[in-house]
Amino acid sequence: MRHVLDMKDFSKEEVERLVERALQLKKMRQRPKALRGKFLATAFFEPSTRTKLSFQRAAKELGMKVIDFITEISSLRKGETDLDTLLTLEAMEINAIVVRTRKNEAPKYFAQHLSVPVINGGDGTNEHPTQAFLDLTTLYEHFAKLDLRVAIVGDILHSRVARSLVEGLNKFGANVRLCGPEEFVPKTFPGVELIAHDLREAVKDVDAIYTLRIQKERLEQVFDNVEEFFIEYQINEEILKAAPSHAVIMHPGPINRNVEISDEVAYSKRSLILNQVKNGVYARMAVLEEALRLDETVRSLEESMA
Amino acid sequence: MRHVLDMKDFSKEEVERLVERALQLKKMRQRPKALRGKFLATAFFEPSTRTKLSFQRAAKELGMKVIDFITEISSLRKGETDLDTLLTLEAMEINAIVVRTRKNEAPKYFAQHLSVPVINGGDGTNEHPTQAFLDLTTLYEHFAKLDLRVAIVGDILHSRVARSLVEGLNKFGANVRLCGPEEFVPKTFPGVELIAHDLREAVKDVDAIYTLRIQKERLEQVFDNVEEFFIEYQINEEILKAAPSHAVIMHPGPINRNVEISDEVAYSKRSLILNQVKNGVYARMAVLEEALRLDETVRSLEESMA
Amino acid sequence: MRHVLDMKDFSKEEVERLVERALQLKKMRQRPKALRGKFLATAFFEPSTRTKLSFQRAAKELGMKVIDFITEISSLRKGETDLDTLLTLEAMEINAIVVRTRKNEAPKYFAQHLSVPVINGGDGTNEHPTQAFLDLTTLYEHFAKLDLRVAIVGDILHSRVARSLVEGLNKFGANVRLCGPEEFVPKTFPGVELIAHDLREAVKDVDAIYTLRIQKERLEQVFDNVEEFFIEYQINEEILKAAPSHAVIMHPGPINRNVEISDEVAYSKRSLILNQVKNGVYARMAVLEEALRLDETVRSLEESMA
Numbered sequence: 001m002r003h004v005l006d007m008k009d010f011s012k013e014e015v016e017r018l019v020e021r022a023l024q025l026k027k028m029r030q031r032p033k034a035l036r037g038k039f040l041a042t043a044f045f046e047p048s049t050r051t052k053l054s055f056q057r058a059a060k061e062l063g064m065k066v067i068d069f070i071t072e073i074s075s076l077r078k079g080e081t082d083l084d085t086l087l088t089l090e091a092m093e094i095n096a097i098v099v100r101t102r103k104n105e106a107p108k109y110f111a112q113h114l115s116v117p118v119i120n121g122g123d124g125t126n127e128h129p130t131q132a133f134l135d136l137t138t139l140y141e142h143f144a145k146l147d148l149r150v151a152i153v154g155d156i157l158h159s160r161v162a163r164s165l166v167e168g169l170n171k172f173g174a175n176v177r178l179c180g181p182e183e184f185v186p187k188t189f190p191g192v193e194l195i196a197h198d199l200r201e202a203v204k205d206v207d208a209i210y211t212l213r214i215q216k217e218r219l220e221q222v223f224d225n226v227e228e229f230f231i232e233y234q235i236n237e238e239i240l241k242a243a244p245s246h247a248v249i250m251h252p253g254p255i256n257r258n259v260e261i262s263d264e265v266a267y268s269k270r271s272l273i274l275n276q277v278k279n280g281v282y283a284r285m286a287v288l289e290e291a292l293r294l295d296e297t298v299r300s301l302e303e304s305m306a
Numbered sequence: 307m308r309h310v311l312d313m314k315d316f317s318k319e320e321v322e323r324l325v326e327r328a329l330q331l332k333k334m335r336q337r338p339k340a341l342r343g344k345f346l347a348t349a350f351f352e353p354s355t356r357t358k359l360s361f362q363r364a365a366k367e368l369g370m371k372v373i374d375f376i377t378e379i380s381s382l383r384k385g386e387t388d389l390d391t392l393l394t395l396e397a398m399e400i401n402a403i404v405v406r407t408r409k410n411e412a413p414k415y416f417a418q419h420l421s422v423p424v425i426n427g428g429d430g431t432n433e434h435p436t437q438a439f440l441d442l443t444t445l446y447e448h449f450a451k452l453d454l455r456v457a458i459v460g461d462i463l464h465s466r467v468a469r470s471l472v473e474g475l476n477k478f479g480a481n482v483r484l485c486g487p488e489e490f491v492p493k494t495f496p497g498v499e500l501i502a503h504d505l506r507e508a509v510k511d512v513d514a515i516y517t518l519r520i521q522k523e524r525l526e527q528v529f530d531n532v533e534e535f536f537i538e539y540q541i542n543e544e545i546l547k548a549a550p551s552h553a554v555i556m557h558p559g560p561i562n563r564n565v566e567i568s569d570e571v572a573y574s575k576r577s578l579i580l581n582q583v584k585n586g587v588y589a590r591m592a593v594l595e596e597a598l599r600l601d602e603t604v605r606s607l608e609e610s611m612a
Numbered sequence: 613m614r615h616v617l618d619m620k621d622f623s624k625e626e627v628e629r630l631v632e633r634a635l636q637l638k639k640m641r642q643r644p645k646a647l648r649g650k651f652l653a654t655a656f657f658e659p660s661t662r663t664k665l666s667f668q669r670a671a672k673e674l675g676m677k678v679i680d681f682i683t684e685i686s687s688l689r690k691g692e693t694d695l696d697t698l699l700t701l702e703a704m705e706i707n708a709i710v711v712r713t714r715k716n717e718a719p720k721y722f723a724q725h726l727s728v729p730v731i732n733g734g735d736g737t738n739e740h741p742t743q744a745f746l747d748l749t750t751l752y753e754h755f756a757k758l759d760l761r762v763a764i765v766g767d768i769l770h771s772r773v774a775r776s777l778v779e780g781l782n783k784f785g786a787n788v789r790l791c792g793p794e795e796f797v798p799k800t801f802p803g804v805e806l807i808a809h810d811l812r813e814a815v816k817d818v819d820a821i822y823t824l825r826i827q828k829e830r831l832e833q834v835f836d837n838v839e840e841f842f843i844e845y846q847i848n849e850e851i852l853k854a855a856p857s858h859a860v861i862m863h864p865g866p867i868n869r870n871v872e873i874s875d876e877v878a879y880s881k882r883s884l885i886l887n888q889v890k891n892g893v894y895a896r897m898a899v900l901e902e903a904l905r906l907d908e909t910v911r912s913l914e915e916s917m918a
Contacts, residue, residue: 039669039672049375049376050394053373053375053395053398054398056373057345057373057398057399057400060345060371060373065672067665067668067669067672069661069665070661080865080866080867080868080869081869084865084866084867084869085866087886088662088865088866088886088889089665090886091886091887091889091890092665092666092669092889092890092892092893093669093890093893094669253386253390253394254386254390254391254394255386255390256386257386257387257390274393274394274396274397275397277394277397277398278397278398278399280398281398281399355681355682356700359679359681359701359704360704362679363651363679363704363705363706366651366677366679559692559696559700560692560696560697560700561692561696562692563692563693563696580699580700580702580703581703583700583703583704584703584704584705586704587704587705
């Protein structure tokens with residue numbers, strides 16, 4: 001077995017293998033049956049329909065069964081820690097657990113206490129590695145290479161999506177630049193040379209523009225007029241004139257229509273947004289295989305030695 | 307593939323075929339495997355346990371897998387439109403989507419933008435076609451014909467159930483009369499001759515009395531004493547004395563016990579209410595087959611030509 | 613078919629058979645396929661993640677399909693009684709229903725009106741028979757016998773877990789003693805000789821200490837400072853010095869960490885808490901087989917006579 005915690009735990013070769021596996025799974029008519037009958041638990045301590053459904057879709061396609069722990073309903077139960085919940089799921093003979101949590105690094109902590117693979121479905125502002133896997137899969141599918149120029153635009157500071165994506169792109173020598181309002185972009189970022197506040201400048205020679213979701217529901221608790229901060233950073237037809245004509249548009253979803261991205265761009269031919277969703281299912285199939293792979297090897301060894 | 311949007315889109319012959327297929331599926335010991343491994347998404351933007359569970363039960367009986375999009379939990383996510391949600395589900399390689407929505411005609415709008423079949427699970431006050439399919443199946447099973455006399459009783463004005471049922475019955479030359487308090491019955495209704503306010507008069511020669519659910523939780527926001535309006539329209543033993551002894555009782559559920567219908571009638575031998583629930587599963591199996599049918603034909607054609 | 617309502621409905625021999633079946637199922641590599649394709653509905657009118665997930669896990673392992681009725685979402689629907697909901701599920705051709713309810717004896721009432729097996733997943737302060745089955749399975753697995761000395765500690769008065777467990781242990785001639793604050797322990801309890809308020813006295817010669825969960829969320833509505841009542845009854849290293857060294861610790865979960873049980877005890881080698889969770893899946897598989905067993909016999913008889 002293997003925990004899937006952070007993009008930084010994966011070597012370039014491993015990322016390559018997973019991206020290629022995702023695209024291979026996409027083309028197959030008959031999916032592999034190795035995981036048939038195994039159980040995946042989805043434990044989303046923070047709500048997230050999109051990622052959860054994508055994992056459920058992926059798991060079921062591989063013949064896995066899914067147990068969904070719904071926190072909204074069970075949160076009435078005070079006193080039980082998140083780790084207790086996961087230990088309980090593990091004891092129910094679940095084979096792998098996807099965790100979404102508000103707490104940075106919590107999946108790492110869970111992994112230390114669990115003997116089934118933990119898959120990080122997003123932890124606070126830290127990482128969202130399966131999002132990066134699907135983003136890389138989508139870029140590789142489109143460009144057939146990953147040493148690209150990519151501008152990531154928006155609230156970089158609070159974005160686990162940005163962190164995982166930069167980590168992934170850097171393995172391939174990509175040129176990444178970050179762009180957003182001063183309040184929402186760190187002064188330095190590991191592995192990134194260019195940090196800009198001028199969007200036109202940032203996109204002028206890129207292959208891809210990756211717009212982040214503005215998490216209004218959270219930011220509005222801290223700032224008034226959240227949208228004002230980002231108004232100059234909306235990706236729209238006007239801005240695209242400053243970018244190369246071959247540049248594609250990406251977004252992790254769900255989009256705030258006409259906030260960080262205009263409608264006409266979100267659903268244009270240059271947008272890979274729905275490809276990202278589609279590839280998310282295949283990337284997560286590849287991740288599930290990876291998470292349960294070593295487990296299999298060990299178990300079949302044990303059986304042959306018994 | 308075929309969208310299932312409104313009862314009015316189906317010809318008499320098509321309705322007949324679907325009703326007969328539902329009753330055929332009901333009798334089978336081994337259900338067909340054509341849809342095995344396909345995915346159905348249930349996207350209920352308005353809560354509805356009964357219809358959703360019925361679809362899930364039907365889909366799983368046919369070997370389909372189900373992905374359930376739960377709006378209550380995900381509605382935190384502002385900014386994503388319902389269409390965006392459905393486009394996302396489609397991109398996850400879902401094969402059909404059942405939609406329940408408060409907005410009239412929204413399923414039609416969704417269908418224009420999606421390439422997978424959209425099944426209307428109820429849209430505002432417009433239509434609820436699969437309810438009508440199960441109602442017709444239940445009537446046909448009982449009477450072996452559909453040119454019946456049917457009284458529909460209650461809040462006709464806000465009822466998508468009534469609208470779809472009238473549409474369906476009219477195809478078979480049924481004689482439909484509508485009955486309810488003045489405030490809740492339109493002055494005219496396409497295809498209906500008799501609109502009455504006297505319940506005894508309305509039921510005196512009918513084959514079936516179809517009581518609608520009083521949607522108290524909504525009406526109470528507009529009217530005081532909602533129950534007072536409908537007190538004369540309760541179906542009870544007393545009223546049944548005015549109807550022929552062979553007349554059956556129907557209700558789309560869930561019932562408000564002793565409001566629109568008395569307990570002793572709801573669970574009497576004349577009541578077909580639980581037959582409706584049972585036939586709902588088979589009618590929805592037939593609808594799922596229909597929705598995915600042409601798709602299959604096209605796909606197998608494509609494969610044989612590849 | 614057979615309803616599974618109360619532990620007191622089962623003979624000693626039947627309990628033995630179910631406990632042995634649970635342990636047999638635990639050891640199997642290939643689970644039996646007799647229930648494949650049958651449908652289980654989980655209808656939890658009171659939220660309970662743990663029991664629900666355990667039943668879902670058990671049912672899916674046996675190849676059953678699961679329909680989950682979520683009350684939180686559907687409770688908007690006023691006017692439908694719980695029995696109506698269950699009649700509706702039954703009409704959807706569900707093969708068995710697990711019910712959790714706040715109302716004592718409600719499962720018995722439901723069973724009188726339903727023709728599918730009703731499994732009690734906990735009813736008010738009455739019984740929680742499948743919890744007792746898994747507790748007995750865990751004790752039997754550890755001690756290879758059930759005529760043990762067991763101290764049950766905490767809020768006995770409101771505990772359906774205690775009631776079912778005492779009922780079960782008594783069949784095997786176990787020596788059960790109850791211990792807790794005066795306000796929370798009845799003066800007499802059927803089949804129990806020793807009712808104590810001194811925890812050290814109660815545990816001094818036991819084989820197992822069974823700590824109950826303090827249901828703070830409910831008790832706090834009645835009492836101030838709920839934790840104060842129970843402070844002398846916490847199971848911790850200090851208290852364990854008063855118990856035999858072979859005594860094991862059990863808890864139905866979820867635990868209130870460092871309230872009724874200290875962390876170091878809950879996750880110590882003497883704790884069987886996670887074994888209980890694990891055995892819960894197998895005990896519930898055995899219960900599902902039992903609930904659907906006679907049904908099968910009758911049905912196959914009918915078929916052979918047809």
